[in-house]
Amino acid sequence: xxxxxxxxxxxxxxxxxxxxxxxxxxxxxxxxxxxxxxxxxxxxxxxxxxxxxxxxxxxxxxxxxxxxxxxxxxxxxxxxxxxxxxxxxxxxxxxxxxxxxxxxxxxxxxxxxxxxxxxxxxxxxxxxxxxxxxxxxxxxxxxxxxxxxxxxxxxxxxxxxxxxxxxxxxxxxxxxxxxxxxxxxxxxxxxxxxxxxxxxxxxxxxxxxxxxxxxxxxxxxxxxxxxxxxxxxxxxxxxxxxxxxxxxxxxxxxxxxxxxxxxxxxxxxxxxxxxxxxxxxxxxxxxxx
Amino acid sequence: xxxxxxxxxxxxxxxxxxxxxxxxxxxxxxxxxxxxxxxxxxxxxxxxxxxxxxxxxxxxxxxxxxxxxxxxxxxxxxxxxxxxxxxxxxxxxxxxxxxxxxxxxxxxxxxxxxxxxxxxxxxxxxxxxxxxxxxxxxxxxxxxxxxxxxxxxxxxxxxxxxxxxxxxxxxxxxxxxxxxxxxxxxxxxxxxxxxxxxxxxxxxxxxxxxxxxxxxxxxxxxxxxxxxxxxxxxxxxxxxxxxxxxxxxxxxxxxxxx
Numbered sequence: 356x357x358x359x360x361x362x363x364x365x366x367x368x369x370x371x372x373x374x375x376x377x378x379x380x381x382x383x384x385x386x387x388x389x390x391x392x393x394x395x396x397x398x399x400x401x402x403x404x405x406x407x408x409x410x411x412x413x414x415x416x417x418x419x420x421x422x423x424x425x426x427x428x429x430x431x432x433x434x435x436x437x438x439x440x441x442x443x444x445x446x447x448x449x450x451x452x453x454x455x456x457x458x459x460x461x462x463x464x465x466x467x468x469x470x471x472x473x474x475x476x477x478x479x480x481x482x483x484x485x486x487x488x489x490x491x492x493x494x495x496x497x498x499x500x501x502x503x504x505x506x507x508x509x510x511x512x513x514x515x516x517x518x519x520x521x522x523x524x525x526x527x528x529x530x531x532x533x534x535x536x537x538x539x540x541x542x543x544x545x546x547x548x549x550x551x552x553x554x555x556x557x558x559x560x561x562x563x564x565x566x567x568x569x570x571x572x573x574x575x576x577x578x579x580x581x582x583x584x585x586x587x588x589x590x591x592x593x594x595x596x597x598x599x600x601x602x603x604x605x606x607x608x609x610x611x612x613x614x615x616x617x618x619x620x621x622x623x624x625x626x627x628x629x630x631x632x633x634x635x636x637x638x639x640x641x642x643x644x
Numbered sequence: 645x646x647x648x649x650x651x652x653x654x655x656x657x658x659x660x661x662x663x664x665x666x667x668x669x670x671x672x673x674x675x676x677x678x679x680x681x682x683x684x685x686x687x688x689x690x691x692x693x694x695x696x697x698x699x700x701x702x703x704x705x706x707x708x709x710x711x712x713x714x715x716x717x718x719x720x721x722x723x724x725x726x727x728x729x730x731x732x733x734x735x736x737x738x739x740x741x742x743x744x745x746x747x748x749x750x751x752x753x754x755x756x757x758x759x760x761x762x763x764x765x766x767x768x769x770x771x772x773x774x775x776x777x778x779x780x781x782x783x784x785x786x787x788x789x790x791x792x793x794x795x796x797x798x799x800x801x802x803x804x805x806x807x808x809x810x811x812x813x814x815x816x817x818x819x820x821x822x823x824x825x826x827x828x829x830x831x832x833x834x835x836x837x838x839x840x841x842x843x844x845x846x847x848x849x850x851x852x853x854x855x856x857x858x859x860x861x862x863x864x865x866x867x868x869x870x871x872x873x874x875x876x877x878x879x880x881x882x883x884x885x886x887x888x889x890x891x892x893x894x895x896x897x898x899x900x901x902x
Contacts, residue, residue, distance in 0.1 A: 508747035513738040523697045523717040524739045571773035573729050
């Protein structure tokens, strides 16, 4: 027991643990929308695109959030511009723009070196790279994400489930989608140095998929996914310290273990169930009372 | 004093860039109207609904919707992801987007949803996942989601598509009763059978309005051939027109009904 509690005497570990738990919760919350909208690839691509901005901003000495944030926005606009050209789909555009941005980041860091977090830390996450400022940023982004989900709950749900009808029913779908993309970009930015570029997408997807296997209610899925994400962050960060493996790697592996356990305990019944009721002819005559 | 129609299309053209989808279409929807837009796939039915929803600007012509008219839209069942994690109550509550910031429903909203679900005969299914419903129950849930907006005009895209005969009659019967409550209804369909018995007004559409009026006037072989591009026979059953495919030569040389 004392061995488990030993790292808590180190400030860097407490910072890292706080950041990992917050990052897990944040990604778990945002991930619900990403998974249900089938946007997992965008999360993956955006994190890679932001890596280019991460490299450039650390080299130039610009604030990481500003530099990588602007880079991410430029990447999103570039994806949009490429996707609008005929014969090139959005998935191909994401593939081209984000991998090119990622490659540029790798080239810059390899050639010129980083003044900020190390190359490995950016790719796979590190508990050593977590400053108090980054925790403050994570708290701010988490509060912002919670506020957006809380105050725009029905609009986000309606636009995710049935955007066409939502549009007719008074939901400003384009604005709601843009708000979600902003929250996603900020979440990726805030969690990048803890979890790492290559693994952020997994922390967005795994908690949400596990939560989906456990419930059929959207409200409960949001809560479960956030809790699972936070738990994976907490456990993964502890495992990272004791096994001396990068933090992002252990957080994702913890999530993957939870996923496999849920799957083997019959979680797919909820996902793949085709109720006999769904094929049933309802014989009862209905009248409007 | 004359009252403006609920919705009006006046000599409307729509062109998405690859040729006209609608040409010189004029249509008036009055209060309490109940009309079916019939036509083959690609005839412009969904485009016409999008115009009435004000989600599409016509290339030419005018679309008018009476100010303050609450419009509800019921999509095709096939367009929805039935694995999405929502219960029937959550789905119905979605369309209550205005006037409440908190995610959970107020006591009044819960009462209202329960009332609408009871009215449609699915009150005991409020906590069920949407996938656990039969086709008829799913359609009734969508109607509940539309009714919770208290619409004056309800637009339905192929409400009888992909459901069995029993459910089709059930849905049309239900719409008939909602219409009797004062809701104007416009629906699209490519399925003619059953429409004549339930709908007082039909519009045959093939890029332009081929014919418009009561089923007995519209469902005639010449109009149907122009609309569907195939020869269709119209029989009378209990005074109601019933449309059947004409006999066609069988490849083996015998004449059989298609």
